[in-house]
Every structure is written in structure tokens, then in C-alpha cells.
Amino acid sequence: MEDNQPQEKPVTQMETQSPVMEKILPAIHIKMDNQKQVTSGTTQDKATCNRCGIISSKEFSFFYGNTCGVKNISMDIYPCMVTAIIGPSGCGKSTFLRSINRMNDLIPHTRAKGRLEVNGINVYDKRTNLVNLRQQVGMVFQKPNPFAKSIFDNVAYGPRLQGIRKKSDLESLVEQCLKDAAIWDEVKDNLNKSALALSGGQQQRLCIARALATRPKLLLMDEPCSALDPLATTRIEDLIEQLKKFYTIVIVTHNMQQAARVSEWTAFFCLGELIEYDKTTRLFTKPGKKQTEDYITGRFG
Amino acid sequence: MKIGYRQAFDKTFTITAGLSVFLMVMALVIILGPMLSRGSKAVFFRGTVEFRKMQLAIFNHGSSDQVQAETARVEKAREPVYELLENFQIGIDVELLTDKTREIYRELGQQLRQMDVDRETYAAIRAKAKDIRDTLSDILESTDKDYVNQGIEVILKLSDDPDFKNTVAEQFFPLARMYGENVKNIDLTQRDQYIAALEEVKDALRKLFGPLPGESTPPMPKDRYGATRWDTAQQSLHQLLWAQAWVETKPGESLEKISVRRDDPQKGQFAGTSLEPLFSLVENNLDDMLQPEFTIYWRYFLDDWVNSHYFGGVGSEIIGTLLLTLLSMMFAVPLGVISAAYLVECADENMVVKIIRTCVNTLAGVPSIVFGLFGLAFFVLFLFPRLNMPSKPCILSAALTLSILVLPVIIRASEEAIKSVPQTYKEASLSLGAGRFRTFVTVTLPAALPGILTGIILSLGRAAGETAPILFTGAVAMGPQPKSLFDGVKTLSYSSLDIATGDRLAMMAPHKQYGVIMTLIILVLCLNILAIIIRWRVAKKLRGY
Structure with missing residues (x-):
């Protein structure tokens, strides 16, 4: 319950905000609903939640020019769970992950086919508001990439984009996010220090805090621990464990132990195709496909 | 053996790199060094009293009391130079002397009228004075030394004439005497050359000390002051001391340019004349006449230019x-x-x-x-x-x-x-x-x-x-x-x-x-x-x- 406690704070804070702010921040309200549901929810609620996916993709394919990145992916990702995506290099894990918040748009000559929905919104619709989408879908990258600004400004970057300018609001929000990302105790004394002066693990947790600050519903993690040492990895994994109570997390990882440790669901990708998608315990103990078994036992890849 | 090669390569590379860096630095020094060292002379130099005078007059920098004291000191040191010049000029500048003679004669007439003398005396004195004037004019125009000496003797005989006592006409005699003195050592046929050479000397003196006494203020600021810097003073001094001449060394061959000191006892332009001591005087006392001091003209970077950067x-x-x-x-x-x-x-x-x-x-x-x-x-x-x-x-x-x-x-x-x-x-x-x-x-x-x-x-x-x-x-x-x-x-x-x-x-x-x-x-x-x-x-x- 101690972890839930801080989450109450932003709720009350948001409720007291002006109507103008409400208009600006639809994403936050969606998040708020989600949060209330979770914080007040029982295991029963969670179970009902699981049935409808927060991300649902149907026959989704993505192309780089003429090369196919992923093809015909059909899967649902359930809220308030950790979903791990594993697979050999170049199998389309990252492509799929980055399609969810359309980060692949940066690459020229790409196109998507099929349907990919986040919370009922078609991601690859021309009318989709990218800003709203990306504020709902936070992302943590492979390498820690804090901005060359102070720790405070790094975390406050997202909220400021949403129009939160009041210093006290920002301060409480930043503190909350840093606490959620389990880095508050390490940086609380020098929030004005440059983020680049932190260690790699700290930077990665700061990036997570920065992603949390936009109040997303979803957190995409693209191999968040690949550049970190085992100790920092442990801390991030602990963090994921705590965050999954409030956020839906999709994590791409090369480390099968990590997938087994942190995730509830696991998807196995190979050569751009989804081979198998199942509960983690089942996938790792009784894989349904030969390819999966080969991969997780280390006979292939 | 292979490692030996590698080490050799490694060393060669290091040496080449170091050498190229060194060459670059040297190139920079060679290119910028002379410019900076010459340019620094615009800021660091030995400034003369003329420089301080100029700074005070144009930019109002420096203390006016000090400059005045210095000016008085250098003027005292320069006085003998100007005196020598003036004396020599009397012997050379005929027009000036002729004018002066006429002026004395005219003034005498006015004086006599005021002195209330009777008509006959007046006419006699005027006639005598007129004689002197005419003789003097003749002498001044003549290039024959004997004739000049005779004429001067004639005039000087009249110097005891009681009629001229206490009149302006007395001024005729020192004039005549001085002219006689000056002319002794001058080849009168070469008078034109003296005049030209004298112009050069005066020009050099102007460059050294500014306008000569009695001259009006020149319109260009650069002519109003003498040598403001010790190095330009040295150049002007050289110009003062040495004359350039084209001489035929061997018949039929092209002329050769030679420098001769103006006061050279044998060949000098002014050898034996009353101007001769001027050159060594200036040469030996230039310090006193210009009072050079080491100056850091840092205002160079602030001041506006005068007389197109002069x-x-x-x-x-x-x-x-x-x-x-x-x-x-x-x-x-x-x-x-x-x-x-x-x-x-x-x-x-x-x-x-x-x-x-x-x-x-x-x-x-x-x-x-x-x-x-x-x-x-x-x-x-x-x-x-x-x-x-x-x-x-x-x-x-x-x-x-x-x-x-x-x-x-x-x-x-x-x-x-x-x-x-x-x-x-x-x-x-x-x-x-x-x-x-x-x-x-x-x-x-x-x-x-x-x-x-x-x-x-x-x-x-x-x-x-x-x-x-x-x-x-x-x-x-x-x-x-x-x-x-x-x-x-x-x-x-x-x-x-x-x-x-x-x-x-x-x-x-x-x-x-x-x-x-x-x-x-x-x-x-x-x-x-x-x-x-x-x-x-x-x-x-x-x-x-």
C-alpha cells in the first residue's frame, strides 16, 4: 500500500485543476480513470481488465521501403501487466515497439499496413493526434538519453509541453515521478545538477521518471537494461515490478532471464513474425512451437 | 623484426606529426611576427616633445604645464640653429635684403619728416641715403666679389656720417657688414644652388622641429608639428645632414648617385659658409631639441585619426x-x-x-x-x-x-x-x-x-x-x-x-x-x-x- 499512497496525490491535484487545464490534458484524465480503477480495484477487476487489450494489433505489418520489418502481427497487450517481447536480433521486436508510438516516422520511406490500436485509437490513422498518442505512450530507450539540462528540467519537460507552468505543480509532479522511478533519494539534493553528470543507471531511471511525468498509460521499454551493469539492471527490474501496478509495460529484451523475471506475458518474434504469444510461465516451461523452444533453450539464435 | 618495423613506423609518425605542428607554428610566427612587431611601433615608440604637443593640441591628452615647460626648454635649445639659419639667409636671400633696404629708405623718409628738419638738410640726407640704397641694390644683384667688396667699403665709410646718427639709416650698415661677411665664403655665381640647398635644409628643419619661427601656421596638421617620433626624427636628420647628388664619375658613363654631407669640408654644399656649424649642432644636440621619451601610446586604439592616419x-x-x-x-x-x-x-x-x-x-x-x-x-x-x-x-x-x-x-x-x-x-x-x-x-x-x-x-x-x-x-x-x-x-x-x-x-x-x-x-x-x-x-x- 505504501507504493499506492503517492499515486493518490496527483489525483487530487488534477481534480482541483481549472477547466482550461482539463481541455489541454485529456490524456491525463484517461490516465486518472485508469488509476482510480487500479487503485480501488480488486483482483477481480484486474482479471476483467485483462480480457480487453489496451494495445491490439490486427494483421499489422510495417515496411522499410520494400523491406518488411514486421508482418501480420496480431496480438493484444493487456493493461497493468508486463509484456516482454523476445527474439533474435533483427526480428522486428523494436520495430513493433516503436510502431506503437509511431517513433518509426522519423525514418524516411516507411509505411504501415493493417491495424494497430492503442486504447481504441487507430495509431496509423492520418487523423491521429501524435502529441496525444505519445503522451499516452511513454518510452524508455536502449541507451539512457537524458537531455543536456538539469535533472528537474528533464523531468519537467513533458509536463511543460502539456501546459503546466506553475512552479509548485511542477515541483510536486517532478518529485512524484522521481520517487516513482526510485531515484528521488539519490538526486533530491541537487535537482539543478546536469542530468549528464549522473551515472548510466541513474540516467536510465531518470529517463523512466521523465517518461512517467507525462502521465502515460503505457510504458514502452526498448532494451532498457542493455547498457547497464547487473546492479543497475536489478534496480530497473525492481522498478518495473513496482510500476506495473499502475502502468502497462511492454519491454523488449534480449535477456530471456529478464523476460522470465519481470513479465507476465511474453511474445516471441522471429524474422518479423509473431511466433508465439502466451503467459510467461507457460511460454518458458511448455513452449507451443519448436522455434520458441529452440530459442529459449539456446539451440538457435 | 616485425615489431621493430612497427616501432620505427610509430616513431616516424610521431616525429612527422610533431614536425608538422612545429612548422605550422613557425609559419604563423613568420607571417604574423613581422607584422605585429612593426605594428607595435605604432603603440610603443620614443615620442618627442612634438608628439606631446600634438597630443595636447589635437586630442587634449597630457598635462599642458609639462608640455609648456618642455616647449620652452627645447625652444631654447633650438634658438642657435634658427639664428645660424637667419644669418646665412641674409647673405643668400637677395630679394629679402633688397626689400629690407627699400623699407629702411622709406622709413627714413617718414622719420625725417617727423624730425622737423629744414628742406635742404632733408634733401641732402635723402640723396645720401638714396645713394646707399642704390649701391646696396647694385651689390646685392652683382655676382662679382670685388665689386661687392668695393661697394661695401664705400657704404661703410659713410657709417660715421653724423647726419645718420640716431636715424633708421643706421640699419644700413650692419646689413651691409653682415652681407660682406657672408659673401666672403660664398661663390656668388652659385647663389641659385645655395638657395635650392637652403630650401632643402629648411624643409628638413621643418620636418624636425615644425614650422620655422615667423612662419604662419600650415593648413595641414601634419605640417604643424616636427618629428613626433624618434625614428622619423632620425630620418629627417639624415635628410638634413646628407645631400644627394648626381655625379659624373667617368666621362661618357651614366651618372652615379652619391650622398655627401652638407658640411663636408671639401665637397659639402655649405663647406666654409656661416651655415656650416648648424649641421653638427643639430646632430649633436638633437636629444635636447626633441626630448625623446619612451611612450606607450595606448590611446592608439581609441583615438580617431588626424590628417588621414598621419x-x-x-x-x-x-x-x-x-x-x-x-x-x-x-x-x-x-x-x-x-x-x-x-x-x-x-x-x-x-x-x-x-x-x-x-x-x-x-x-x-x-x-x-x-x-x-x-x-x-x-x-x-x-x-x-x-x-x-x-x-x-x-x-x-x-x-x-x-x-x-x-x-x-x-x-x-x-x-x-x-x-x-x-x-x-x-x-x-x-x-x-x-x-x-x-x-x-x-x-x-x-x-x-x-x-x-x-x-x-x-x-x-x-x-x-x-x-x-x-x-x-x-x-x-x-x-x-x-x-x-x-x-x-x-x-x-x-x-x-x-x-x-x-x-x-x-x-x-x-x-x-x-x-x-x-x-x-x-x-x-x-x-x-x-x-x-x-x-x-x-x-x-x-x-x-
Whole structure:
């Protein structure tokens, strides 16, 4: 319950905000609903939640020019769970992950086919508001990439984009996010220090805090621990464990132990195709496909 | 054996690298060293009393009491020189003497009328005086020494005449006596040559000590003062002491130029004359006559020039250069950064962008004079009249032309800098919901700033030093400081060109020419250092430690 406690704070804070702010921040309200549901929810609620996916993709394919990145992916990702995506290099894990918040748009000559929905919104619709989408879908990258600004400004970057300018609001929000990302105790004394002066693990947790600050519903993690040492990895994994109570997390990882440790669901990708998608315990103990078994036992890849 | 080779290679490489660095430094020293050392003479030199007088009169720098005391001292030291000159002149300058004789005669008439003497005496005295006058005039015109001596004797006999007692006519006799003395050692047939040589001597003396006593103030400030510097004083002294002459050494061969001291006992122009002691007097007492002191003329960088750089400093040029450089940067930097941002962030790699990029690269290699002519044709003659602005070269057109000149450099550097910002920075910002413009302004631009500043540093130096683009578009050699964007501007680069090509100033005051160049070098260096410090601070802030 101690972890839930801080989450109450932003709720009350948001409720007291002006109507103008409400208009600006639809994403936050969606998040708020989600949060209330979770914080007040029982295991029963969670179970009902699981049935409808927060991300649902149907026959989704993505192309780089003429090369196919992923093809015909059909899967649902359930809220308030950790979903791990594993697979050999170049199998389309990252492509799929980055399609969810359309980060692949940066690459020229790409196109998507099929349907990919986040919370009922078609991601690859021309009318989709990218800003709203990306504020709902936070992302943590492979390498820690804090901005060359102070720790405070790094975390406050997202909220400021949403129009939160009041210093006290920002301060409480930043503190909350840093606490959620389990880095508050390490940086609380020098929030004005440059983020680049932190260690790699700290930077990665700061990036997570920065992603949390936009109040997303979803957190995409693209191999968040690949550049970190085992100790920092442990801390991030602990963090994921705590965050999954409030956020839906999709994590791409090369480390099968990590997938087994942190995730509830696991998807196995190979050569751009989804081979198998199942509960983690089942996938790792009784894989349904030969390819999966080969991969997780280390006979292939 | 293989390792031996490798080590040898390694050593060779190190030595070559060290050598090339050393050569570069040496080249820099060889190029800049002489300029700086010569230019420093504009600031560090031995200034004479004339310099201090000039500074006080023109710029009102220095203490007036001290200068007055010094002036009194040097005037006392110079007195014998002028005395010698005047005495000699009496023997040579016939016209002056003739005038004087006539004047004495005229004054005598007036005096006699006032003295209330009777008619006969008056007529007698006048007749006698007239005789003296006529004889004197004859003597002065004659070139025959014997005739002159006889005439003088005749006149001097009359000196005891009681009629002339206490009259102006007494002045005839010292005049005649002095002329007789002077003429003794002079070849009267060569009088014209003496006059010419005397002019040279007087000229050199004017250069040394300023206008001769009794002369009116010259219109040009540079003629109002003597040698302000010890090195120019030495040159003028040489001019005073040595005469140039073309001599036929062997019959039938071309003439040879030789230098002869004017007071040389055998060949000197003034050998044996009453002027002879003047030369050694000046040579030996020049210190007392000019009172040289080591001077640090730091106001060189603040003072305006006087008499087209003959005196004064380069203050107005420094301000003009800074104004022009900063103005051109104000146009070029935003334009360049925006262009670079467009090329990197917005434009696809299509044909048009490739052509634009090629154009930018080509533009960087276009000779600067082409930009100057373009600026004249486009801004001054085409654009300004159509915008109802005065169609004349001005600081605005010069700044615009310079900004076009440096634009390719800024675009190239900014493009590289923006490209080198890690993609993950942009991704992080975009994933937080920022738009592309906001991402560029808040994330990409700050991260690219050190690289962009490098481009700005490069172009700052270029803009400050370029002459050709501003030659037709706004640089002026003289004139007041620009008061609006439509006035001409004085710059260091253009001034150095003007001094070098404009008149004989480069020869008369080489220290000023090199001084301008030295100032330009120092200015560009300071601008660069400033920009480097800013870049370092920005980079440090970005690094975070």
C-alpha cells in the first residue's frame, strides 16, 4: 500500500485543476480513470481488465521501403501487466515497439499496413493526434538519453509541453515521478545538477521518471537494461515490478532471464513474425512451437 | 623484426606529426611576427616633445604645464640653429635684403619728416641715403666679389656720417657688414644652388622641429608639428645632414648617385659658409631639441585619426569594424541556422535539396570581390531604390554583402552540428509528445550550439578581415562615424588598403600601416577568443561537469 499512497496525490491535484487545464490534458484524465480503477480495484477487476487489450494489433505489418520489418502481427497487450517481447536480433521486436508510438516516422520511406490500436485509437490513422498518442505512450530507450539540462528540467519537460507552468505543480509532479522511478533519494539534493553528470543507471531511471511525468498509460521499454551493469539492471527490474501496478509495460529484451523475471506475458518474434504469444510461465516451461523452444533453450539464435 | 618495423613506423609518425605542428607554428610566427612587431611601433615608440604637443593640441591628452615647460626648454635649445639659419639667409636671400633696404629708405623718409628738419638738410640726407640704397641694390644683384667688396667699403665709410646718427639709416650698415661677411665664403655665381640647398635644409628643419619661427601656421596638421617620433626624427636628420647628388664619375658613363654631407669640408654644399656649424649642432644636440621619451601610446586604439592616419589612432576603425561584423552576423546567423535546420530536419533527400546543397558549397568558393560587385549591383543599385532607401554604399549594404559571404560557412557548420546531434535526443523529446519544431528549438539546437558557434567563429574572422566585399558597398576611408544604417563605415581592412594604395603615407608613416594590420589581427584574435570562451562555456553546460 505504501507504493499506492503517492499515486493518490496527483489525483487530487488534477481534480482541483481549472477547466482550461482539463481541455489541454485529456490524456491525463484517461490516465486518472485508469488509476482510480487500479487503485480501488480488486483482483477481480484486474482479471476483467485483462480480457480487453489496451494495445491490439490486427494483421499489422510495417515496411522499410520494400523491406518488411514486421508482418501480420496480431496480438493484444493487456493493461497493468508486463509484456516482454523476445527474439533474435533483427526480428522486428523494436520495430513493433516503436510502431506503437509511431517513433518509426522519423525514418524516411516507411509505411504501415493493417491495424494497430492503442486504447481504441487507430495509431496509423492520418487523423491521429501524435502529441496525444505519445503522451499516452511513454518510452524508455536502449541507451539512457537524458537531455543536456538539469535533472528537474528533464523531468519537467513533458509536463511543460502539456501546459503546466506553475512552479509548485511542477515541483510536486517532478518529485512524484522521481520517487516513482526510485531515484528521488539519490538526486533530491541537487535537482539543478546536469542530468549528464549522473551515472548510466541513474540516467536510465531518470529517463523512466521523465517518461512517467507525462502521465502515460503505457510504458514502452526498448532494451532498457542493455547498457547497464547487473546492479543497475536489478534496480530497473525492481522498478518495473513496482510500476506495473499502475502502468502497462511492454519491454523488449534480449535477456530471456529478464523476460522470465519481470513479465507476465511474453511474445516471441522471429524474422518479423509473431511466433508465439502466451503467459510467461507457460511460454518458458511448455513452449507451443519448436522455434520458441529452440530459442529459449539456446539451440538457435 | 616485425615489431621493430612497427616501432620505427610509430616513431616516424610521431616525429612527422610533431614536425608538422612545429612548422605550422613557425609559419604563423613568420607571417604574423613581422607584422605585429612593426605594428607595435605604432603603440610603443620614443615620442618627442612634438608628439606631446600634438597630443595636447589635437586630442587634449597630457598635462599642458609639462608640455609648456618642455616647449620652452627645447625652444631654447633650438634658438642657435634658427639664428645660424637667419644669418646665412641674409647673405643668400637677395630679394629679402633688397626689400629690407627699400623699407629702411622709406622709413627714413617718414622719420625725417617727423624730425622737423629744414628742406635742404632733408634733401641732402635723402640723396645720401638714396645713394646707399642704390649701391646696396647694385651689390646685392652683382655676382662679382670685388665689386661687392668695393661697394661695401664705400657704404661703410659713410657709417660715421653724423647726419645718420640716431636715424633708421643706421640699419644700413650692419646689413651691409653682415652681407660682406657672408659673401666672403660664398661663390656668388652659385647663389641659385645655395638657395635650392637652403630650401632643402629648411624643409628638413621643418620636418624636425615644425614650422620655422615667423612662419604662419600650415593648413595641414601634419605640417604643424616636427618629428613626433624618434625614428622619423632620425630620418629627417639624415635628410638634413646628407645631400644627394648626381655625379659624373667617368666621362661618357651614366651618372652615379652619391650622398655627401652638407658640411663636408671639401665637397659639402655649405663647406666654409656661416651655415656650416648648424649641421653638427643639430646632430649633436638633437636629444635636447626633441626630448625623446619612451611612450606607450595606448590611446592608439581609441583615438580617431588626424590628417588621414598621419597622426592619431584607429579608434573609429575598430568601432566601424565591430559594428559591421556584428551587423552582418545578425543577418547571417539566423538565416544560416534556419537554412541548415531546413536542410537537415525538413527537406527530403531529393533533387532540389541536392542542388541547394551544391549551390551552398559553390558559394563558399566564390571570390570575395564577386560578392562585392554583387552587393553593389543588387543591394545598392537594385534593391534600395525600390524600397525607397538611399541608393548609396552604406553600412547596411556592406553588412548584407558580408552576411552573404559568410552564409555558406555558417550553413555548412550548422548543418554538420545539427546532423551530429544524436537521434536519441530527438526521439526522447518526440516520445514525450513534443512537436518537431519544439524538439528542434529546445533539444536539437542547444545540443548543436557548440558546432554552430564554431561556424560563427570562423565567419567572424572572415567578416572582420574582408576588404573586397565592402570595397564598393559601404567602406569609406574618411568621414564621421556612421549615425544611421545609411552612412558609410570606416573599417580596419579598408583602411589598411587605403593607406597602402592611397598616397605616400605608407612611406611616410609605415608604423601606421602596420599598426592598422596589427590592430586587425588583435581584434580578430580577441573576437575569436571571446567566441571560443562562449563555446567552451556552452559545451561545459551541455556536458554537465
